[in-house]
Amino acid sequence: MNQQQRKNCQNRIFNYFHQWWFRVILCCTIVFLYAPIIVLVIFSFNDSRRNVTWHGFTFKYYEKAIHNNNLIEAFLNSLSIAFFNTVFSLILGTLTALLLWRFRFSYKSVYEGIILVPIIIPEICIGIALLVFFNLCGWPNDLPWPLNLSKITCAHILFSFPFVAVIIRARLAKFNLDQEEAALDLGANHKQIFKNVLFPHLKPALIVSSLLAFTLSLDDFVITFFMSGPETTTVPIKIYSMVRFSVTPEVNAASTILLLITIVLAAIAIWIQRGWAKEVEKS
Amino acid sequence: MKSARNHKLAFWLTFCPPTLWMLIFLLVPILIIGIFSFSAKQGLVDISASWVLDNHIRAFDPVYLSVFFKSIGIAALTTLICFLIGFPVAIGIASAPKSWKPVLLMIVVLPFWVNLLIRTYALIAVFRTRGFFNFSLEWVANLFGIPFEPLTLLYNDAAVILGLVYIHLPFMILPLYAGFEGFNKSLLEAASDLGAQQFKIITAIVLPIMAPSIISGCILVFIPALGSFLTPELLGGPSSQMIANVIERQFLAANDWPFGSALSMMLIYLTFGALALRYFWLRRRNFSSTENKP
Structure with missing residues (x-):
């Protein structure tokens, strides 16, 4: 043949x-x-409250959503939590990835397993465990903004940074150690190697994982549900209370705004990852 | 790879921050609910660590046991449906022309990024009694002049399973896709040369070879489906409560923290039980495959 x-x-x-x-x-x-x-x-x-038949095009419900102060407040909360979550998850996740990539130590495989536990165990268990924990340790409830979001942020970092660690470690596995040796031979110190050799290599993974951490935080409902109070609602929590009430075009509008943000972030991340896959194919 | 002993400072600098975070916000909280699960409630708010088994025994009460069985049943059925849909989709995508693959994969993965709540809400909008699905059915019925009563599609077990399949389908497709991409296609060619039919090739060769990725996909769907809270809360009726909903009620409504802790510890045990099954299955498989080698 x-x-x-x-x-x-x-x-x-x-x-x-x-x-x-x-x-x-x-x-x-x-x-x-x-x-x-x-x-x-x-x-x-749709220009109709019944929300089933089409009654003409309108931006009415977006205007309503934008003028809904509670929703805007929840939106600002969500964005600040997502921002702090991204920064801290990126730091912790990168450290974890470097640790697992660089060092040999006893019980390493156990450690690798424990890092994945926040991803594996049901969200509801993390939610109630943290609820109990914050209650027992007397975490203050009446802090000024944005410190009152600290409980939710800590919880989000817990389940975001393992994802960051996994992505960055996959990128580190593709790092050619000869590059580091070449830099050492040429007289670079460790700081210079990190800045000029390792960091440029990690950059796409850092961008992708920060986008992922941002969306994970923006999207989380279950764990946030147990952490949030009257002053600290996030967009998903707000939408949830609206959904429980009824199906209205206003909920559709609020959901669409959140949807648009996540789709844009996801598209950027997937696009970067594709370029990264191509680069691997070339080499 | 360097030894931790020779680079102490760098090791501790990278080791401490993530480990402390895990310790404070994961292990300590879980340890606390682990202790709570053996504690007794005293009065309205006080909880004493008295090492009693009452909460665990109460979890085996028929009322709660039936919730456990129901949750396992719903999660298992969700996993099965995801597999039946996901398997043909995955092998189809894996055999697509190269230019199509990334597009199709992206189409399958993109919903993963969309908020869980929004996707569940979208299902409610489509399937509620006066939603788009009934509306379309009514339109078709009117076209043929058949009298039409809107169907009640939501707030039952079937709606919960539909919602769970909708949310977890990408988790099944991705590992199956990777599994089908990863093996040597000349085996299929050989089988076909020897006269095996299409169906026989799939059952006798593709399924056994892909078994590890099928197990991974099933675990990835089963575990989150078992602990799902939002889907049964929004799509389920009063009788389709799952474990997570009962746990939530113990904490936010019934105020029985020890019992809620016991239930969530059991959910954690079930999760790790499922993972352990996978681990032992893989180990036995590897063991027997090395044994068979000449």
């Missing part, structure tokens, strides 16, 4: 992509995944 025939044969047997059943299932899956979200976005522009 020559190369061409072999290729044809392979195409015939394994090219599930070209078979009708795959296309039907894929189309149904995509409709299932996206239709509800798209409907939600479209109907945020």
Whole structure:
């Protein structure tokens, strides 16, 4: 069998992509995944409170959402929590990745497992464990803004930094140690190596993981639910209380704004990761 | 890789901050609820660590035991449905032309980034009694002149499973995709040359080879589905409460912290039980595969 025939044969047997059943299932899956979200976005522009039939285009509910002071306050809270979460998760995650990449120590595999525990165990358990913990240790409740968000921020850092560590460690694994040796031979000190060799290599991973940490924090509901008080609501908590009340175009509008922010962040992250994959292919 | 002994300062500088964070905000809180689960409630607020088993015994009360079984059942069914949808999608994407793969993968992964609450809310908007799904059905029925009563699609167990499948599907597709990408396709070619049919190739070769990634995908769906709180809270009816909802009520409504702690410790045990099963299964598999080698 020559190369061409072999290729044809392979195409015939394994090219599930070209078979009708795959296309039907894929189309149904995509409709299932996206239709509800798209409907939600479209109907945020609907000029009717009943929210089922189309009554014309309007920005009315966005204006309402923007003039809803509680929502804006929740939005500012969410953004500040996400910002502090990103900074701290990036520091802790990078340190963890460097530690696991650089050093040999006893019980290292156990340590690696423990780092992943916040990702693995159910969110509700982390939520109630931290609720009990903050209550027992007498964490002050009446701090001025933004310190009153510290409980939520600490909880978010706990489940964000393992993700950062995993991403940065994957990038570190691709670091060519010869580069470091070359820099040492050329007389660079450790600080210079970190700044001029290691950091540029890590940069895409740092950007991707900070975007991930930001969205994780912006999106979290369950753990925040147990940490938040009347003064410290976040956007998901606010939307939740609106959803419990009823399905209205205003909720659609608020959800669409949050959706837009996360989609933009996700698109940037995925785009950077693609460039990174291409770079690996080249080398 | 360097030894920690020779670079003490750098080691401790990278070791301490993340470890302290884990210790303070994860291990200590879990230790506290672990102790609480063996404690007794005294009066309204006081809790004494008296090392009693009452809370654990109460968790085996038929009322709570049925919640546990129901949660496990719902999570298992969710996992099964995710696999039945995810498997064909994953092998289809893996065999797609190179230019299509990243696009299809991105389409599958993107919903993962969208807020859980928003996705659940979108499902409510579509499937509620006066939602778009019923509205479309009504439109079709009117077209054929059939009388139509809106269906009650939400607030039952089926709605919870639908919501969980909707949220966890990407977690199943990604490992299956990676698993199918990772093995040598000449095996399939050989089977086909020897006259095996398409279905036989999938059951006799693809499924056994992909078993580790299938197990990973199932774990990735089963564990979060088992502990899910928001989906049953919003899509479920009064009888479709899962463990997480009962736990939440112990803390925020019933104010019985020791019992709530016992329930959440059991949820943690179940989670690690599922992980342990996977670990032992993989070890046995590796062991038997090395044994069979000549």
